[in-house]
Amino acid sequence: MIIIVDDDADQRLALKLGLELSGYPVREAANGAEALDLQREHASRFLITDIFMPESDGFETIAAFRREFPHTKIIAVSGGGMRAKHDYLASARLIGVDATLQKPFDVDELLRMLRSMETGRP
Amino acid sequence: MLALASLIPLAAFGGLVAYLLVQHQRESLSEAAQSRALTFLTAVDSELDSETSALRALAAVPSLSDGDLAYFRRIAADVLKSQPNWLRITVSSPAGAIVLSVPETTRAASGRAELEGGLAGTVTAAPLPVGDVSFDPDFSRWVFPVHVPVRRGGNLNYVLSATVAAAAMNDIIAAQRLPGDWGAVIIDRNNRFVARNWDAEKFIGQLASPSLRAALAKSPHGWFQGRTVEGKEVYSPYWRSEKTGWAVSMGYPTSAVGAEASRVAWLLGVGLLLALAVALLLARMISGRIAEPIASLAGATDAIARGVAPELAKRTDIEEVRKLEGAMLSAAEAVRERKTLLEREKHALESADRAKDEFLAMLSHELRNPLAALTSAAHVLKIADPASRAASEARRVVERQTKQMTRLVGDLLDISRITLGRLTLDLDRLDLGEAVARLVNTWNASGRFERHRVTLDTKPAWVDADRARIEQIAANLLDNALKFTPSGKAITIGVGVEGGEAVLRVADEGAGIAPGDAERVFELFVSGDRAGAGLGIGLALVKRLAELHGGSVSVQSAGTGAGTVFVVRLPAAAAPANVDAAPLARRAIASRAVLIVEDNDDARRMLEAALALEGHVVRSAANGKSGLALADQTRPDVALIDIGLPDIDGYEVARHLRAKHNGRRISLVAVTGFGQPEDQQRAIDAGFDAHIVKPVNPERLKQVLAELA
Numbered sequence: 001m002i003i004i005v006d007d008d009a010d011q012r013l014a015l016k017l018g019l020e021l022s023g024y025p026v027r028e029a030a031n032g033a034e035a036l037d038l039q040r041e042h043a044s045r046f047l048i049t050d051i052f053m054p055e056s057d058g059f060e061t062i063a064a065f066r067r068e069f070p071h072t073k074i075i076a077v078s079g080g081g082m083r084a085k086h087d088y089l090a091s092a093r094l095i096g097v098d099a100t101l102q103k104p105f106d107v108d109e110l111l112r113m114l115r116s117m118e119t120g121r122p
Numbered sequence: 123m124l125a126l127a128s129l130i131p132l133a134a135f136g137g138l139v140a141y142l143l144v145q146h147q148r149e150s151l152s153e154a155a156q157s158r159a160l161t162f163l164t165a166v167d168s169e170l171d172s173e174t175s176a177l178r179a180l181a182a183v184p185s186l187s188d189g190d191l192a193y194f195r196r197i198a199a200d201v202l203k204s205q206p207n208w209l210r211i212t213v214s215s216p217a218g219a220i221v222l223s224v225p226e227t228t229r230a231a232s233g234r235a236e237l238e239g240g241l242a243g244t245v246t247a248a249p250l251p252v253g254d255v256s257f258d259p260d261f262s263r264w265v266f267p268v269h270v271p272v273r274r275g276g277n278l279n280y281v282l283s284a285t286v287a288a289a290a291m292n293d294i295i296a297a298q299r300l301p302g303d304w305g306a307v308i309i310d311r312n313n314r315f316v317a318r319n320w321d322a323e324k325f326i327g328q329l330a331s332p333s334l335r336a337a338l339a340k341s342p343h344g345w346f347q348g349r350t351v352e353g354k355e356v357y358s359p360y361w362r363s364e365k366t367g368w369a370v371s372m373g374y375p376t377s378a379v380g381a382e383a384s385r386v387a388w389l390l391g392v393g394l395l396l397a398l399a400v401a402l403l404l405a406r407m408i409s410g411r412i413a414e415p416i417a418s419l420a421g422a423t424d425a426i427a428r429g430v431a432p433e434l435a436k437r438t439d440i441e442e443v444r445k446l447e448g449a450m451l452s453a454a455e456a457v458r459e460r461k462t463l464l465e466r467e468k469h470a471l472e473s474a475d476r477a478k479d480e481f482l483a484m485l486s487h488e489l490r491n492p493l494a495a496l497t498s499a500a501h502v503l504k505i506a507d508p509a510s511r512a513a514s515e516a517r518r519v520v521e522r523q524t525k526q527m528t529r530l531v532g533d534l535l536d537i538s539r540i541t542l543g544r545l546t547l548d549l550d551r552l553d554l555g556e557a558v559a560r561l562v563n564t565w566n567a568s569g570r571f572e573r574h575r576v577t578l579d580t581k582p583a584w585v586d587a588d589r590a591r592i593e594q595i596a597a598n599l600l601d602n603a604l605k606f607t608p609s610g611k612a613i614t615i616g617v618g619v620e621g622g623e624a625v626l627r628v629a630d631e632g633a634g635i636a637p638g639d640a641e642r643v644f645e646l647f648v649s650g651d652r653a654g655a656g657l658g659i660g661l662a663l664v665k666r667l668a669e670l671h672g673g674s675v676s677v678q679s680a681g682t683g684a685g686t687v688f689v690v691r692l693p694a695a696a697a698p699a700n701v702d703a704a705p706l707a708r709r710a711i712a713s714r715a716v717l718i719v720e721d722n723d724d725a726r727r728m729l730e731a732a733l734a735l736e737g738h739v740v741r742s743a744a745n746g747k748s749g750l751a752l753a754d755q756t757r758p759d760v761a762l763i764d765i766g767l768p769d770i771d772g773y774e775v776a777r778h779l780r781a782k783h784n785g786r787r788i789s790l791v792a793v794t795g796f797g798q799p800e801d802q803q804r805a806i807d808a809g810f811d812a813h814i815v816k817p818v819n820p821e822r823l824k825q826v827l828a829e830l831a
Contacts, residue, residue, distance in 0.1 A: 008491055009569070014498035014519045017512045021505055030573075052487065059182035067183075067193060079490030087172075091179035094201050104493035107501035 001044040002026045002114075005035045005061060006077075008050075015048070018107040024114070032061030039069060046114060051078040051088045058088075059095065066096050073117045075110070079103035138423050138453070145427060152345045153468075155359035155372065159343070160472070163361045163370045165294050166308055170252050170268060170366055173286055176205055177270040181282045191222055198224045207290035209261050213272075214281045221280065227260040250365040254310040255288050255327055264288040264326045266316060288326060291317035304374045305350060311367040313338065325351060334371055338362060342369075347376065419443075419450060426454040429461045477646075481658065488530060492523040499523070522568075529597075533659050536594070537646065540666045547588040547670060551695055554624045555580030555617040557589060558596050560713075562615060563740055565600065567730035573609040580617040583624035584695045591667050595675075598660035599628040599688050606686070607632030619694050623673075626690040634686055635679040643677055668692065714827070717758035718742035719749030719775060720793065721768050725816065729762060729793075732820040736827075746770035750778055758788065760830060762814075765794040765805075773808040780809040789830040793818060 002024050006012045009030070016026040027044065029035035035047065047065055051058035058076065065072055076092040077100070089100040099113050180201050183194055191213075198211045202224060213222040253267035265285045272280040295306045295317055308317040313330045329335070333348025343361040350356055356373035363369065425431065431454055502516035539545040559580045565571060585592075603613045611631035618625055635643060644665040646658060661675075668675045673692035679685065716738045720726040726742055733740045741756050743749035746767045753761065761779060765772035776790050789812075792805040797815040805813045812826045 008495065010495040010519045010523055011491065011498070014495045014502065014516060017502045017506070017516055018498045021502060021512060057182060059179050063183040067190070077494075079487045079494060087175070091175050094176055094204055095179050095183060095197065096200075103490040104497040107498055 001042070002046040002048060003029055003035050003038055003044045005029045005032060005047070005049040005058075007031060011050075015107070015110075019111075022111055032058070032064065035061060036064060036068070039065070039072070043069060044072065046073050046075065046117070048075045048077065048110075051076055051092055059092065062092060062097055063095055073098045075099045075101060075113065077101045077103055077105065138426065138450070142427070142457070151357075152359065155345055155357065155374075156343065156361070159345075159359040159361045159370060159372055162294075162298050162306065162372065163363055165297065166291065166368065166370055167250065167363055167365055169291070169294055170250055170368075173205075173207070173268050173284065173290075174250060174252075174270060176201060177268060177282055177284050180211070181270045181272045195222065195224055198222075205284070207287050208284045209258065209263070209265060209287055210285040212283045212285070214283060216278050216281060250363075252310075252366040252368060253283075254312050255314050255316045257327060258285065261287075264316075266310065288316050292319075292322065295319045300372065301374070304372055305354075305356065306372045307334075307370065309334075309369050309371070313369075316368065320350070321352070330371070334358060334360060338369060419447065422450055422454070426450065426457055429454075429458045431455070431458070477658070484658070489527070492527045492530075495519055495523045533594075533598075533663055537659055537663055537666070540663075540670070545670065547591060549586050549588055551584060551586055551698055552589055552592070554583040554585050554587070554592065554626060554692065556582070557592050558615065558617050558626060559739065560734075560737055561593050561596050561600070563738075564731075564734040567727065567734040567740060569727060570604065571613075574604065574607060575610070575612040576615070577612065578615045580615075581619070582697065583617050583619045584697045585624045585671070585692045586695045587671050587692060591671070595664050595667050595690060596626065596628075598664045599626070599690070602660055602688070603628055603630040603632065603686075606630065620691075622694055623691040624694045626692075627687060629685065629687040631685045634682050634684040635677065636682050640677050640679060644675065664688075664690070713737045713739065714759040714831075715739045715741070715756060716827075717749065717753055717756065717761040719744075719746060719761065719767065719772070720764040721745055721766075722764070725764070725793075725818075729818060729823075732818070732823060736824060738827075746772070746775045749775055750782075753779055753788075754782075760789045760791065760827060762791045762793055763810075765792055765796075773804070776805075776809045791826060791830070 002019060004012050004015055004019075004026060005028075006015075007030055012028045012030075016028060019026050024046075027038050029038055032049070035049070038044070039047070047061075049058050049061050058078075062074055062076060065074060074097040076089060076097040078088040078092070079102075089102065092100055098117065101110060101113075180198060183197055194213075202208055202211055210227060211224045212220050214220050251269040251271075253269065255264055255266045257263075258265045264287070266288055267283045267285055269281050269283045271278050272282050291308050295308070296319075298306060300306055300319070305318070305320045307315055307319075307330065309330050310316050313335050314327055315325050315330060318325050328351065331349060331351045333346060337344060337346040337348070337358070337360060342364075343359075345357065345359040347355075347357050350373055354373065355376045357376055358371050358373045360369060360371035422433070425433070431451075496519075499516040499519040502512055503520075506513040506516065536545060559578060562576070562578050566576070600613075600615070607613055607630040613631075614627075614629045616625075616627040616629075644661050646662040665675050668690050671692050673690060675688060675690045678687045678689070716733050718726055718729050718733075718740065720729060720742065721744050723744075726744065730740050730742055741752055741758065743752050746769045749761075749763070749767075761775075763772040763775050767775070772792060772794075776792070779788060779790060790810045791812045791814060792808075792810040793814050793816060794801060794805070795816045802813045811830055814822060814826060
């Protein structure tokens with residue numbers, strides 16, 4: 001089971017369709033709070049979260065998951081932002097995400113990532 | 123005699139030219155030096171910004187506010203390891219008392235962060251809160267702190283600080299690749315050295331030279347001639363950062379300023395001296411009535427060089443001297459104008475440059491997001507059965523996202539067209555209220571308002587306008603409101619006529635605008651300083667389009683967090699004498715009030731979107747009873763009714779509607795999953811005019827509505 005967090009409905013939808021076709025059940029959340037609610041209801045193994053969401057900072061989502069659900073694998077994605085030099089993904093790695101992807105990314109690459117996390121092999 | 127006297131004005135003029143030439147030489151040198159200082163400062167700001175970035179990520183760890191400090195300590199230790207220049211991470215109360223320190227050191231154990239007075243004030247006031255340099259006995263090194271506020275629910279709970287080795291800043295000076303005999307320094311808010319390329323060990327933590335301190339006290343940036351702390355004679359450009367309060371300065375030996383300037387100055391100086399000698403000689407020879415005005419003119423050259431209007435005390439009756447006076451007065455005026463113009467241009471260029479960098483970063487973000495959706499959709503289309511639901515949804519994603527990108531690119535092109543004066547309007551008499559309502563309905567149907575409480579109140583307001591541009595204005599205002607208004611808050615859209623003007627008002631309960639920033643929101647590339655803010659094009663486009671229509675746009679906000687109201691005013695036009703006259707008639711007939719009663723959310727939204735795109739005014743209900751109530755309120759022209767509703771079935775809804783609205787013609791269309799002839803017959807018997815089979819084909823829907831018109 002995978003939770004996708006992104007404020008953009010189309011990005012969630014397209015990614016969800018892609019992952020479902022490869023056999024992963026997916027739940028969607030538009031912000032970090034929604035994702036936490038979903039996870040408390042029923043724990044997912046993977047979290048794919050955007051870092052630059054308007055209402056909730058992706059960092060907070062990541063840190064909250066890390067603490068409450070230490071076994072959930074977290075993949076952070078980002079399309080960059082206001083500050084040219086600001087590396088959001090590097091900051092995300094600092095607070096302990098398992099992998100990062102720069103938007104736009106190839107779904108096959110994400111699938112490879114998920115599989116290696118499942119088997120525990122790189 | 124007079125011919126000889128004319129030599130005197132010539133000499134005076136020669137002196138003036140010499141002075142201006144030297145001045146010009148110095149000015150261009152100073153400009154080059156100052157732009158170098160600004161580059162240097164930008165590098166320093168960036169470095170401090172990236173130090174803060176890691177701290178900001180750490181500040182998001184929620185255990186800080188939950189009191190789980192053991193967990194926080196572990197993460198902080200990891201982060202500390204990853205940052206080569208960081209020596210210590212501390213968490214302090216807003217008052218400055220240390221709550222936690224990694225690693226535990228004696229200085230930290232003493233209980234107070236060595237930080238200037240009200241820590242809370244520092245952290246909230248500066249855009250990039252950086253402290254001052256000090257000697258840290260625990261590490262025996264010079265250090266400075268960077269801070270990040272930790273907020274929960276709007277309150278400042280803690281201040282998170284990192285102690286950074288001052289030596290980190292030496293690398294930035296090295297990266298400037300200065301010529302060998304140039305010096306460069308970084309100083310803190312107290313004017314003490316943080317880093318220095320000459321004799322760093324000796325001077326770090328010491329006060330900067332008196333001449334630099336005096337210059338900084340006078341103006342946040344500029345250049346001066348003075349002495350370094352070790353007594354070297356230098357020219358120095360300097361610049362203080364608005365973000366951190368730190369400053370940078372460079373010094374290069376006065377001898378290096380270039381023999382060119384001194385040679386020109388020397389030659390012209392000799393020329394001036396000669397001319398003055400001749401002038402003195404002549405002045406003695408001719409009467410005092412010439413000498414006095416000339417003396418006054420010589421005094422005036424000083425004033426011209428300073429850029430102030432010269433005062434000419436004595437009037438003279440010698441024609442040539444009077445003319446010279448006039449010429450000097452206008453020269454003085456020209457010098458002054460040029461000076462202010464240069465300053466203004468320089469300032470504009472600097473802020474344009476900053477805005478450009480932010481714009482490019484945002485543009486890449488705005489393009490990456492639709493690309494992310496498109497890449498995922500392409501993946502789906504590559505592997506899914508083309509007839510599957512997944513494939514059709516992916517195709518819709520592609521459609522929507524390409525539309526969005528097209529709009530973005532369109533806005534960019536329009537801005538450049540308007541800037542170049544190449545945009546022409548296709549004017550038409552139209553109702554602003556109807557145009558806005560149509561757009562709002564389309565957006566509503568596509569689900570864009572799902573997360574907000576959107577209300578629309580339009581009255582007819584006729585204008586002579588370009589329909590596409592009016593939609594662009596409204597779309598950008600709505601886009602802006604959605605972007606800056608949190609979920610669940612209200613957005614209110616109103617159109618009406620006020621005092622001879624058609625007025626569109628979009629009010630939100632969103633982020634608001636800080637006092638003083640209100641007019642800046644319409645500047646190109648200026649955007650809100652927060653996550654999700656856009657490119658800074660939309661509102662600039664609104665303003666320019668409104669002005670092209672002879673109108674205006676204004677904004678009001680009671681301050682940050684207090685919501686915002688945008689008001690567009692366009693010159694009102696008379697309502698057409700006969701609203702039924704062509705070509706408006708076609709539009710009026712084409713656009714109808716349609717009621718949808720459908721319990722399946724996806725199906726309902728699809729119908730809403732298809733109808734709204736055709737220009738119909740759409741209302742919808744999710745069950746039979748609320749459908750009937752809505753029909754009473756809104757008196758639709760057409761009702762599309764699903765047969766399998768959760769409460770009362772579609773046949774019954776139809777019977778009720780027929781009975782109640784007997785005197786008035788309402789067209790009823792059944793929407794069912796059954797397509798057999800007997801199903802159709804049953805629908806006709808219940809009072810339906812037409813029957814459509816699910817899934818509804820938009821073309822078939824269009825055809826049925828046309829037949830019923």
